[in-house]
Amino acid sequence: MMKAIEQEISQDRRRFIKKVLGGSIAGSLLLVIPAGAMDFDKIPEQIPGMRKQDGPFIEGKKFAFIVDITRCIGCGSCCVADKNEYNVPDGNYRTWVERYIIDDHDNVFVDSPNGGLDGYQEPRQDLPYPVRDTFFVPKLCNMCEHPSCVQVCPVGATFQTRDGFVLIDYERCVGCGYCVQACPYSVRFIHPETRTADKCTWCYHRVRKGLLPACVNVCPVQARKFGDLNDHESEVYKILHQPHVISVLKPDMGNKPSLHYVGLRREVV
Amino acid sequence: MSPEHGAAVTTALTNYVFPNDLHVHWSLMIVLYPYITGIVAGAFIVSSLYHVFHIQSLKPVSRYALVFALAFLAFATAPLLNHLGHPERAMNMMLTPSPTSAMAGFGYIYSAYAIVLILEILFIYRPTLVALKQQARGGMKLLYTILTMGSDNVSKEALEIDHKITAFLAGIGIPMACTLHGYVGFIFGGVKANPMWATPLMPVIFLLSASVSGIAGIILSYVIIREKQGKPLDMNCIRTLIKFLWGCFILDFVFEMLELFSHAYMATHHWEALRDLYWGPLFWTFWVAQVGIFSVIPFIALGILSLVKLSDKTVKIWGSVISAMILIQVLLMRWNVVIGGQLMSKSERGHAVFHPGFFTKEGIVPSIIIMILPIVFLYLLSKVFPFWLEDDPTVGRQSA
Numbered sequence: 001m002m003k004a005i006e007q008e009i010s011q012d013r014r015r016f017i018k019k020v021l022g023g024s025i026a027g028s029l030l031l032v033i034p035a036g037a038m039d040f041d042k043i044p045e046q047i048p049g050m051r052k053q054d055g056p057f058i059e060g061k062k063f064a065f066i067v068d069i070t071r072c073i074g075c076g077s078c079c080v081a082d083k084n085e086y087n088v089p090d091g092n093y094r095t096w097v098e099r100y101i102i103d104d105h106d107n108v109f110v111d112s113p114n115g116g117l118d119g120y121q122e123p124r125q126d127l128p129y130p131v132r133d134t135f136f137v138p139k140l141c142n143m144c145e146h147p148s149c150v151q152v153c154p155v156g157a158t159f160q161t162r163d164g165f166v167l168i169d170y171e172r173c174v175g176c177g178y179c180v181q182a183c184p185y186s187v188r189f190i191h192p193e194t195r196t197a198d199k200c201t202w203c204y205h206r207v208r209k210g211l212l213p214a215c216v217n218v219c220p221v222q223a224r225k226f227g228d229l230n231d232h233e234s235e236v237y238k239i240l241h242q243p244h245v246i247s248v249l250k251p252d253m254g255n256k257p258s259l260h261y262v263g264l265r266r267e268v269v
Numbered sequence: 270m271s272p273e274h275g276a277a278v279t280t281a282l283t284n285y286v287f288p289n290d291l292h293v294h295w296s297l298m299i300v301l302y303p304y305i306t307g308i309v310a311g312a313f314i315v316s317s318l319y320h321v322f323h324i325q326s327l328k329p330v331s332r333y334a335l336v337f338a339l340a341f342l343a344f345a346t347a348p349l350l351n352h353l354g355h356p357e358r359a360m361n362m363m364l365t366p367s368p369t370s371a372m373a374g375f376g377y378i379y380s381a382y383a384i385v386l387i388l389e390i391l392f393i394y395r396p397t398l399v400a401l402k403q404q405a406r407g408g409m410k411l412l413y414t415i416l417t418m419g420s421d422n423v424s425k426e427a428l429e430i431d432h433k434i435t436a437f438l439a440g441i442g443i444p445m446a447c448t449l450h451g452y453v454g455f456i457f458g459g460v461k462a463n464p465m466w467a468t469p470l471m472p473v474i475f476l477l478s479a480s481v482s483g484i485a486g487i488i489l490s491y492v493i494i495r496e497k498q499g500k501p502l503d504m505n506c507i508r509t510l511i512k513f514l515w516g517c518f519i520l521d522f523v524f525e526m527l528e529l530f531s532h533a534y535m536a537t538h539h540w541e542a543l544r545d546l547y548w549g550p551l552f553w554t555f556w557v558a559q560v561g562i563f564s565v566i567p568f569i570a571l572g573i574l575s576l577v578k579l580s581d582k583t584v585k586i587w588g589s590v591i592s593a594m595i596l597i598q599v600l601l602m603r604w605n606v607v608i609g610g611q612l613m614s615k616s617e618r619g620h621a622v623f624h625p626g627f628f629t630k631e632g633i634v635p636s637i638i639i640m641i642l643p644i645v646f647l648y649l650l651s652k653v654f655p656f657w658l659e660d661d662p663t664v665g666r667q668s669a
């Protein structure tokens with residue numbers, strides 16, 4: 001009886017090992033053999049009309065980014081998505097999430113450990129008075145209409161596209177860091193590997209393919225919104241054309257950001 | 270943090286620094302860059318005081334100041350190239366400049382100024398170079414042939430033309446030297462995102478500190494080189510230089526303090542962050558070193574040296590010591606502006622810290638090397654261009 005069972009097991013084992021080996025070889029082959037270019041047409045278009053664009057510039061669109069700070073829960077998903085999308089080096093941030101805490105003495109406490117990449121899982125313990133209010137503020141490139149970075153770049157490596165994006169030509173950038181100094185929002189950094197300036201692009205490469213920016217795509221509470229203001233059916237158009245508490249960061253800098261905040265508080269810098 | 274309810278919303282600092290502001294991207298190299306260009310501009314001004322404004326007592330250093338300026342000018346771009354992420358693309362600044370960039374003009378302004386300075390030196394030294402060419406052999410003869418631009422004509426008429434050219438070059442050289450360094454100040458003063466830099470006073474302060482560092486550099490090096498060569502010092506020249514140093518330093522120091530005082534007096538929302546910066550991370554380098562030791566002491570000492578009748582030995586020793594202190598003051602000022610400005614986060618809620626590395630690419634050792642290079646080059650230049658009139662084989666034939 002025991003022998004029969006042992007035989008059964010050893011047969012099973014053999015079959016099991018065969019299956020596992022077969023599976024892992026097949027799986028490894030899938031990893032090794034290039035899958036070919038991604039067929040974007042199979043992914044539903046997230047920004048209507050983008051797939052029809054075939055010129056060098058996006059025509060007839062005016063993009064806006066809206067962050068709704070009344071929705072953000074500080075989970076850090078956007079930061080993780082961003083880091084994955086761009087392989088952002090540690091200690092540098094294309095986007096980050098700040099935690100604001102206001103106590104009942106009106107003291108403001110802000111922090112953003114690791115740029116909020118790990119999410120805010122624990123409440124702050126070092127506060128002297130009871131908390132009156134708290135909220136999260138995601139930060140990213142403001143895509144200014146009058147960008148300081150474009151103004152100061154000595155070689156035109158940072159430029160503004162006709163469709164309103166502020167982008168960097170990594171082949172031209174000399175890495176002088178003047179744009180890093182000039183950006184009022186500190187969204188820029190010098191990439192330690194490429195030694196050029198780098199920053200959030202609102203996922204221009206995804207937008208060109210009709211996809212939403214990676215951070216917008218993953219936000220579980222739709223605190224980040226992206227869309228075309230010329231499309232009157234878009235959510236961003238509706239938000240910016242309805243009564244809301246909407247503002248931009250540092251408006252007195254005169255940069256006219258295209259990044260808008262719903263529910264922005266005066267404490268936010 | 271004020272306990273008063275309602276009053277503290279904008280004043281409460283939590284030392285929150287934007288995550289990207291933890292990096293100080295403009296490090297020691299960008300401290301040295303305005304320092305070196307300032308010395309160049311200041312030394313040129315010393316030379317022009319004689320060549321253009323005919324202050325006769327400065328004649329002994331009038332040629333030396335030009336060569337001194339050239340030695341530093343030759344290395345003004347060294348810290349920049351070491352700083353750039355892609356120095357191989359540096360020429361793009363001149364080939365494909367962006368007209369709106371405050372930085373894009375540097376290549377042009379620097380080059381134009383370099384051309385004027387080199388031509389000025391070649392024309393002022395031309396009769397000397399012609400005479401030296403006749404004495405020289407081999408490689409040196411070839412070098413002098415190139416430097417004299419192939420012309421051995423030292424007739425009275427030719428020298429008169431030379432003189433007109435040098436007067437013209439010195440004349441346009443002054444506004445160019447001022448433009449060069451005022452412009453360097455504007456590179457910082459035009460950054461609106463940084464409340465410490467964004468002041469119209471920045472070019473003025475940079476220009477004044479440039480004059481100060483140039484004059485101090487000339488005094489110190491003149492005394493050291495002449496003493497080393499065992500040659501007598503022209504005390505009248507040193508005394509005049511000290512007076513100019515005092516005058517420029519009065520303006521420089523007063524404007525530096527006025528700039529800070531204006532910020533403090535107006536006390537806009539920026540002042541919270543600025544005050545925390547000056548009394549926090551910059552306390553030692555600004556208040557103690559730049560202001561306390563290296564400004565107040567030279568300020569008083571220069572007044573005494575200028576107004577009180579003192580022995581030549583006292584003037585020589587203290588003039589040199591104070592000049593060295595002034596050179597340190599200007600370096601500290603560059604540090605406090607360049608590094609200090611970056612320590613203040615644009616969150617206006619806190620500041621970062623910065624400690625330069627020792628052997629890192631932009632660290633202390635490369636900085637020391639970059640500051641030694643102009644001195645080595647100055648030594649090499651002394652083998653070609655005699656600094657002093659008494660070493661000039663043609664002295665007496667022409668009037669410097």
